[in-house]
Amino acid sequence: MYQRLLKIFILAQDPQLESILKKLRPLEQFSHEIICQPHANGARLADCSVIILDSFTSNSSFIKKIHSEKNKDSFLIGCFTTENLNMLAEVHDILDQVWVRPFAEEKILSSFKKIMNGIKESEDASLTQRYLDTLIDSLPDLIWFKDARGSHLKVNNSFCKAVNKTKKQIQDRGHYYIWDIEPEEYAKGEYVCLESEEIVLNKKETCLFDETVKCQDELRKFKTYKSPIFDKDGRVIGTVGFAHDITDLQNLMIELKILMESLPFAVMVADRDKIITLINQKFMELFSLDQRDLAGSRIDSFIDESRKFTRSKKWIIEQEEENTLMLSQDTVLKIHNEPLLDIFGILAGYIYLFVDITLEHSHKNRLLMDANTDHLTGLNNRRSLQDFMRKTPCQHSTALLLADLDNFKEVNDQFGHDEGDRILVAFSTLLQQIFHADNLFRLGGDEFAIVLPDMKKNEAPCQYAEKILTGFDSVLLKQFPHTRVSVSIGIAIDVDDSENFGELFRRADMALYEAKNAGKSAFRFWSHHGADP
Incomplete structure (x- = not known):
């Protein structure tokens, strides 16, 4: 977000240091301007991020003068020889680094890189601090950060306005001073701020409280979230609080509305008769509806009579085993509903979260697709076929074609598995040109299954087998003329409504065996009398 120019001033009689430092690439978001001159005349030291003294380091008064003129955040480096190192005793406390001549280029670059990283870390930290200040000061609610002792470390403008004090006055001060309340008055009143802080520190989790606070001689009611702050070792080092003033809320419905609007998802509230009483802004945006369109209507008033769509047709409604889903072109919602019980545990209504x-x-x-797809050919795999057979009954006139590549092992042995893979992919492409992808399954190796429902006549699956053989001869044999690969097909069909897929597979496999024995590159149709050509 920021771009920073680092001005580097080198006071030196020769350009050696300048040449070394120019070899170091600036860090991201930074650029360098190196100024090297034999005197400090005209140098605007206050604008320099790094000042390197390679001359006059035998003069401690000069070093101190430079230190007094530089920016408080800039780095001051002194270069010394073994002869004038004794000068360090007078100036070591004002130097950030000491470089010793003769210079070792690698050490100089390493040392300077550490300075650059330090400047970047400082700049990033400052930017993060500004992010935080801008964020909390833009919110109307009270926000504060405390250490574990209860001293306020940071507050936002809304907090300052509530207590009528500046951030400087609040810094490092405790509860009684900030809220202008004496310990005796706190003990007599309905105040729980300090106790709630202890609860959060002990529980080490975010807690929600209803707190009464005295603001400029006026009692205010706050809904307050307080969370523990942990250091990198997991120890609680303080708390952060977020307080929303609910003094002027007239009833529970208004409070519920505020909570609903703060949620990141659509919410609908209905009474015990499932009449809609409240929806949040997110709901209106998602379903393009207004509060006035639904208030007083039943919860299913925006659902189509078929209960498969919303009335706008923009959302499809699907019922899973345990969940109800709503799907649009680019969004999937899960509907979660909970009963609302009154203080006596009696049903008062319902809340629906989308x-x-x-x-x-x-x-x-995506995981399901990966699990059910053959990665080489893109066809359904054996697992997908097993799921299909488990969920789908073997209906009357369902045909099964088992296709097996002839001489495929010979291809792998002579031309390698890569060539074999290319043949499998080409054959899969041929099948997809003839059949719908949902009907195709690669069982493994060179074996494929094609499930064809509603084959009224035996001729239909035979015609499909002919298409496979013809396509194989016209396409694959031309692509792979150096091989003797072909395809054999076994066909079986359920004709009496009593068969299952297991029996259908057994019969198709027998027919495939007959096709292989008949000389390959053929199909056979199973019948009670054996496999027919």
Whole structure:
């Protein structure tokens, strides 16, 4: 976000240091301007980030003068020889680094790189601090950071306004001073701020409190979130608080509305009769509806009569085993509903949360697709076929074609597995030109299955087998003329509604065996009398 020019001033009689430092590439977001001259006349030291004294280092008064003129955040480096190192006793406390002549280029570059990294870390930290200040000062709610002892380290403008004090007055001060309350008055009142801090420190987790606070002689009610702050070792070193003034809220519904609007997902609230009473802004944006369109309507009023779409047709409704999903062109929502019970545990209504699970759903589908897809050919794999057979009954007139490549092992042995893979991919492409991808399965190796539902006549699967053989001869044999590869096909069909896929596979396999024995590059149709040509 920032671009920083580092001005580097070198006071030297020769350009050796300048030549060395020019070899060092600036860090990201930084550029260098190196100024090398034999005197300090005209040098604007206050504008320099790094000042290197390679001359006059035998004069401690001169070094101190330079130190007094430089910017407080700039680095001051002194270069010494073994003869004038004794001067360090007078100036070591004002120098950031000491370089010794004769210079070792590698050490100089390493030392200067550390300075550059230090400047960048300081710049990044300053920017992060400005990010934080801008963020918290832009919010209307009270925000504060405390150390473990309860001293305020940072607050936002809203906090200062509430207590009528400046940030400087609040810095490092405790609760009683900031809120203008005496310990005795705190003990008598309904104040819980200090106690809630202890709860957060002990529980080491975010907690929500209802707190009463005295603001300029006026009691205010706050809904306050407080969270522990941990150091890198996991120890609690303080707390951060976020307080929302709810003094002027008239009833629970208004408070609920505030909570709903702060949620990152759509929310709908209905009474016990499932009449909509409240929706949040996210809901209106998602479904292009207004509060006035739904208030007083039943919760299914924006659902199509088929219960498969919203009335706008922009969302599809799917029912999974345990969840109800809503799908649009680029978003997937999971509907989570919970009953709302009153103080006596009696049903008072319902709350519906429409949670965006687009990434989760996409990831799940991608994993499922990977698990059920043959990575070489892109066809469904054996696992996919097993799922299909488990979920789908073997219906009447379902045909099964088993296709097996002839002499495929010979191809792998003579021309290598890469050539074999190319043949498998080419054959898979041929199958996809003839059949829908959902009907195709690679069982492994050179064996493929084609499931064809609703084959009323035996001629239909035979015609498909002919297409495979013809396509193989016209396409694959031309692509791979150096091989003797061909394809044999076994066909079986369920004709009496009593067969299962296991029996259908057994029969198709027998027909395939007959096709192989008949000289290959052929198909056979299973019948009660054996495999027919």
